[in-house]
Amino acid sequence: xxxxxxxxxxxxxxxxxSESKAVINGINLTIADGEFIAIVGPSGCGKSTLMKMIAGFxxxxxxxxxxxxxxxxxxxxxxxxxxxxxxxxxxxxVQQNLMFGLNDEHVDKAAVADHYADLVGLKGFEQHYPxxxxxxxxxxxxxxxxxxxxxxxxxxxxxxxxLDALMSLRIRTELLRILEEERHTVxxxxxxxxxxxxxxxxxxxxxxxxxxxxxxxxxxxxHPRKLxxxxxxxxxxxxxxxxxxxx
Amino acid sequence: MIKLKKIxxxxxxxxxxxxxxxxxxxxxxxxxxxxxxQVVTGALELIEDGTLWEHISSSLMRVGLGFLLAVVTxxxxxxxxxxxxxxxxxxxxxxxxxxxxxxIAWIPLAILWFGVxxxxxxxxxxxxxxxxxxxxxxxxxxxxxxxxxxxAENFGVSRYKLYRQVVIPAVLPDLIVGMRISLGxxxxxxxxxxxxxxxxxxxxxIMDSRNAGNRYDLVIAGMIIIGVIGxxxxxxxxxxxxxxxxxxxxxx
Numbered sequence: 001x002x003x004x005x006x007x008x009x010x011x012x013x014x015x016x017x018s019e020s021k022a023v024i025n026g027i028n029l030t031i032a033d034g035e036f037i038a039i040v041g042p043s044g045c046g047k048s049t050l051m052k053m054i055a056g057f058x059x060x061x062x063x064x065x066x067x068x069x070x071x072x073x074x075x076x077x078x079x080x081x082x083x084x085x086x087x088x089x090x091x092x093x094v095q096q097n098l099m100f101g102l103n104d105e106h107v108d109k110a111a112v113a114d115h116y117a118d119l120v121g122l123k124g125f126e127q128h129y130p131x132x133x134x135x136x137x138x139x140x141x142x143x144x145x146x147x148x149x150x151x152x153x154x155x156x157x158x159x160x161x162x163l164d165a166l167m168s169l170r171i172r173t174e175l176l177r178i179l180e181e182e183r184h185t186v187x188x189x190x191x192x193x194x195x196x197x198x199x200x201x202x203x204x205x206x207x208x209x210x211x212x213x214x215x216x217x218x219x220x221x222x223h224p225r226k227l228x229x230x231x232x233x234x235x236x237x238x239x240x241x242x243x244x245x246x247x
Numbered sequence: 248m249i250k251l252k253k254i255x256x257x258x259x260x261x262x263x264x265x266x267x268x269x270x271x272x273x274x275x276x277x278x279x280x281x282x283x284x285q286v287v288t289g290a291l292e293l294i295e296d297g298t299l300w301e302h303i304s305s306s307l308m309r310v311g312l313g314f315l316l317a318v319v320t321x322x323x324x325x326x327x328x329x330x331x332x333x334x335x336x337x338x339x340x341x342x343x344x345x346x347x348x349x350x351i352a353w354i355p356l357a358i359l360w361f362g363v364x365x366x367x368x369x370x371x372x373x374x375x376x377x378x379x380x381x382x383x384x385x386x387x388x389x390x391x392x393x394x395x396x397x398x399a400e401n402f403g404v405s406r407y408k409l410y411r412q413v414v415i416p417a418v419l420p421d422l423i424v425g426m427r428i429s430l431g432x433x434x435x436x437x438x439x440x441x442x443x444x445x446x447x448x449x450x451x452x453i454m455d456s457r458n459a460g461n462r463y464d465l466v467i468a469g470m471i472i473i474g475v476i477g478x479x480x481x482x483x484x485x486x487x488x489x490x491x492x493x494x495x496x497x498x499x
Contacts, residue, residue, distance in 0.1 A: 055401070057397060057400075057401075074400075075397075075400055075401045075403075076401075076403050077401065077402050077403045080401055080402070081397070081398075081401055083394055083397070083398075085394055086394075087394040087395055087397065087398035089395060089398075089412070089413065089416070089417075090495035090496075091416035091417065091419070091492050091493070091495055092412065092416070092492075096412075100399075100402060100404070100412060101402035101403075101404070129491065129494070129495065130495070131494070131495050149402065
């Protein structure tokens with residue numbers, strides 16, 4: 001597998017007043033093409049800051065991030081960020097939202113949009129406005145809008161944290177099905193270790209602020225994974241222990 | 248049924264106020280202050296000889312033009328100030344100083360620059376309407392949530408699409424609020440502006456009725472008509488709040 005994203009010794013600090021607080025303290029990580037990486041860590045450790053830097057919305061103070069060997073300077077449509085709070089435009093219909101990122105190369109944008117709406121189970125809701133959808137449907141609309149532009153990378157920042165456990169599990173299963181059809185490189189930030197071992201090829205555990213990589217766990221299980229699998233449960237417990245939680 | 252419940256209390260209050268007014272005028276035996284009936288007959292007189300429509304339409308015309316000028320100036324300016332920090336930092340203090348100056352204070356200058364024709368009241372309405380709308384538009388752009396702008400940036404859309412599908416729809420609810428305020432102020436000002444000079448308009452009608460023979464019935468009729476038209480204008484603006492693409496802001 002070829003390297004897709006190479007992160008070299010990035011550092012970031014924020015200053016409030018005269019004080020400067022280090023948030024990210026030297027992270028090195030190489031992500032292969034088509035890999036699914038989950039990043040877990042204590043809350044407030046700088047996960048979102050790290051994601052913003054990888055996605056290009058924030059520049060690191062030191063170090064570099066290269067995508068396909070090219071240094072990242074800003075966000076672009078090769079990698080779409082799915083944020084925690086959601087960014088489906090409330091003033092556009094589902095279909096208009098899914099068409100938003102499509103450029104003029106697409107002859108029939110509505111058809112592309114409808115295809116992806118169907119893919120995430122939103123068929124029949126194309127003409128609805130976001131306020132008419134449930135939280136889970138909104139999340140799926142956001143994922144569909146990202147997938148529609150065929151991004152090489154998906155950056156997912158706690159995308160399921162606002163959903164109930166059942167809906168989260170359902171969307172995760174759908175995501176895995178979609179990823180089988182359309183190969184993307186995925187970076188997922190989550191505080192849910194079970195979610196991480198369910199989805200990822202590797203789980204990166206971050207330390208407390210300022211964040212650095214504490215450990216990386218391989219998740220050597222083929223899909224579909226059963227959450228009740230003892231080996232998977234053991235891995236989950238190992239990761240939790242790494243985070244300082246004994247179970 | 249629900250509508251009736253909403254309309255009934257204010258209707259009852261208005262009826263009571265009219266009744267009290269009537270009783271007080273009759274009891275005190277005032278010669279100058281008219282009864283509600285006299286006001287209605289006075290208004291009917293004006294309707295019959297056609298002058299009422301003339302006054303109403305000239306007032307509306309002035310408000311329409313002044314307001315339209317304000318809208319085409321304020322919205323692009325407000326959007327620009329909202330997006331470009333330098334423009335905001337430079338222009339906002341100036342507008343904040345201009346905004347609290349009552350349009351009435353501009354009357355001498357308006358007469359000096361534009362004379363006593365239609366241009367003066369239109370200018371005064373423009374002055375009154377433009378600043379609140381600029382401020383509201385710029386504030387609307389500033390309150391667009393960064394996550395939406397980030398998403399637009401992420402998809403790498405053109406500037407045109409950014410404005411057409413993100414910035415403008417996002418500020419549209421603020422624009423509607425701004426336009427409601429702005430039109431309300433414009434209507435307030437047209438009457439004041441017409442009291443100074445000119446030969447038509449509701450403001451002129453009020454002053455003229457007093458000066459030409461103490462026709463207080465027509466003064467009060469004029470005041471009530473101004474109030475009712477103001478209410479209708481606001482209702483017209485509020486219709487825009489029902490539009491599908493702005494409901495996201497109001498239905499929460």
